[in-house]
Amino acid sequence: MKIGIHGLTSCYGCQLSMAVVKRILDISEKFDIKYFYMLSSAGKIEHVDVAFVEGSVSTEEDEKELKMIRENADVLVAIGSCAIHGGVQGILFNENVEYEEAFRTVYGNRDMEYEGRIAQPIDKFVKVDYRLPGCPPEEEEIMYYLATFAIGSWPEEKDYPVCAECRRAGNPCILIEKGEPCLGPVTVAGCDARCIKYNIPCIGCRGPVPDVSWFDSLAMTFKEKGMDREYVKKRMAIFASRYEGLNEMIDKIYGD
């Protein structure tokens, strides 16, 4: 089976996660890796059975490359929060910051030979067949996706929240009992509630669950716990910047 592993604008953590799975040497024998530029100078974009794409579209070049990857792949998998949701750099979209403004803040009054953009998830440009969530994805899930493709099957995406895994793990609820700003109820599962086991409230790094109506009841709980509106808006948006109704929903919950 031919695969390609690609990176657009990101931290390269999804590719790094794929590179360091325990059985990487077995994978390199079992799969014909046509493209993995982070690790190999041998690759070029050519036809593959499955292409994995990390990163958001943040430049014109990103868009061109993504389209070329799509044209050459039977199946395209978006890996990680940047590819699936735009990533933390997508916050600018949620906060209505124009590219020009962000650019001038950082680089000053200059012209560039390349044009950047506000980060967008890859499904704004191409058809995405499967999503492998995480920031970065878990090793177990990477192996599960690879294995299902290898046997001619396909992976089943999780649609339930971290909360479900957290309850099953028997952790005390840090949201209800301690009033921590935990985003476990609205974040897609798969991490086995790792952070909560460390007493760290979930920051939502795996991205929002498909049913965003859960955000309403969580915002209500946060309000009851005494958290302020701006804080809740900003925290919820870190990994869910493309949930377009988020700010209006929170304003509705908090009232005037």
Place this chain on the structure above:
Amino acid sequence: MKIKKEIKVDHLARIEGKAGIDVEIKDDSIDARMVVTEGPRFFEVITKNKRYEDAVAIFPRICSFCCTPHKLTPIEAVEDALDIQPSEQTKKLRELLYLGNMVESHALHLYLLVVPDYLGYSDAFEVARRGGGGMVKDGIFLKDVGAEIQTVIGSRSIHPENAIVGGFGKVPPKEKIEKIEKMAGEGLQKAVDAVEFFAEYEYPSYVNGSRRHLSIKPYEGYGVYGNEIISSDGHSFKIEDYKEHLNEEVASYSFAKRGKFMGEPYTVGAISRLVNNSALITGKAKELIEKYREFVNPENCFANNFAQAIEMVYFLERIKELASELHDIKDESIAKPERNSGDGYAVTEAPRGMLIYYMGIEDGIVKNVDVITPTAMFLPMMEVDISSMAKGLWEDGYQDREFIGKKIEMVARSYDPCISCSVHVTRL
């Protein structure tokens, strides 16, 4: 001036991030440009107006290879701003966590990204297929040692969430610390083998040239924390004054900023640390430095690969030592802030060199951020070396584009550039 030849590496493989190299050979000069095409990510804009706890969780996303430095350095800056005093145990655990990242990052860079060049292969998979399996497995083991440390202390090896302002969400159990100690011991000989490997290769003389090395002056030993920056020619300044000394420029062909010190390119990283601070190194690594003194060459960028191997040896011994000092590890509460507003500065030694954070906080909310990454610091120096390599080869009669391309890629890789870090990107 007519361009005689242009050598382009559109997308440089085996580095972190996306960049190309452009070399123009003209009648009377050779110019090299590191073209950084990875998109900008505006981290100082996206962390602004957030609570500091949330901001420090966002910064590691600048780069997966150095996510731990991008967690621990802003934590230092916040603690400086709000006068938070972490416990001695927290300081030890943080250093251990930091060194775990150092070993992992050096191992990934040397074995997966650099060694294939030295052996003439496209990647580590090919190295493994052609009889170098033992060496690749050594590299993977060393990477695992670093990843395990970050998992035990930080909760995971990429984007560790357990390290927070004031301490740790949960203190790791004693048994796990003992496991780290054991693994570090098992990795030591493999790291020594890496030093011996790199000591078999002479450095290409084309890139010889004097240069300034900048590093921190560590608080303690050959550590990664400090608050003073020193240069190899005797200058020094406090981190609070970094803006007066370290300038950053913008070039139209790159989303990465570019550092200057006293108006000139400079370098940072493992070789700079060794040039400035090798007297502080002890144990097996000290013996190896004495044995291979000529490889700690301050004038050649290829010395950085050797220096990273030496550091793996030193840091593994230091990890063992730190872990043994943590046998009486116990649960602790998280240190609280003394105030809610303030300006904080921090500098640490990340795998690729100095990493600087400034954070201005008002009522717990982040109002100003400045981050200067090692890759942004050394980019202009890297371009000087790439030009020198191309020029040297060209003048010696090598005219094959692909051949020159491979050699200049090796120059770039010796710096271990982190492109995602360099485009994060800082305020002017």
